[in-house]
Amino acid sequence: MSGGSTGRPDAARDPWRVLVNVAQIPDTGLHREIVADEATRKAIAEVGELREVVSARAAFDLQPKRDGSCHVTGRVWARVGQTCVVTLDPIENEIDEPIDVLFAPPEQIPEMADLVDDEQGDEETPDPPEPIVGGFIDIGRLATDALFLGVDPYPRKADAVFEQEVEAPDPENHPFAALKALKEKADGKKPKGS
Numbered sequence: 001m002s003g004g005s006t007g008r009p010d011a012a013r014d015p016w017r018v019l020v021n022v023a024q025i026p027d028t029g030l031h032r033e034i035v036a037d038e039a040t041r042k043a044i045a046e047v048g049e050l051r052e053v054v055s056a057r058a059a060f061d062l063q064p065k066r067d068g069s070c071h072v073t074g075r076v077w078a079r080v081g082q083t084c085v086v087t088l089d090p091i092e093n094e095i096d097e098p099i100d101v102l103f104a105p106p107e108q109i110p111e112m113a114d115l116v117d118d119e120q121g122d123e124e125t126p127d128p129p130e131p132i133v134g135g136f137i138d139i140g141r142l143a144t145d146a147l148f149l150g151v152d153p154y155p156r157k158a159d160a161v162f163e164q165e166v167e168a169p170d171p172e173n174h175p176f177a178a179l180k181a182l183k184e185k186a187d188g189k190k191p192k193g194s
Helices: 036-048 106-117 139-150 177-189
Strands: 020-022 030-035 052-065 070-083 089-102 137-138
Touching: 020 106, 030 139, 036 052, 036 070, 036 139, 052 089, 052 139, 089 106, 089 139, 137 139
Parallel strands: none
Antiparallel strands: 020 137, 030 052, 052 070, 070 089
8 A cells, every 4th residue: 555645734844644543453453555655755855865765665564552552563665865975976775674663642651651761671671652643653754764764874885985185295384384484584684694
């Protein structure tokens, strides 16, 4: 199933909006696949300061819980155009990011966040749940956030090597060059024969 632009009240902040009504998710769960259309990809590129977003798609499994929360797992795949930080040539990078987020009604979040804070151990501490806003989960925004997490902040071509230009030192350019110039100037003004 494709999802593109479904109501964009704030496209600058959320360029890819695909809302899922939590009340309509069956007890057995819901599988959704979304694909960003051209306008959405352009908006994502602008917000993410990317040269372009060639493609972006995501797949989600939403599983409701008895306490009103919803566990969302999935993956986002994208191909983004960036600029090599070494050569400044245009390049494309693949993104493949996993998604694993718990959503909960806003009134449950403080209590659930306290439980997360109380957990101590060697394992990675889970993130507190995200809010279910107005009964909806925005899987488009979730996909966008995951896509941005997968963007390489310092993209470089596979064969790009940074080579700093090495210049031969100028014999006249050293810390004491100014003193030498002053001395030569002073020497030039000395009377002959002194």
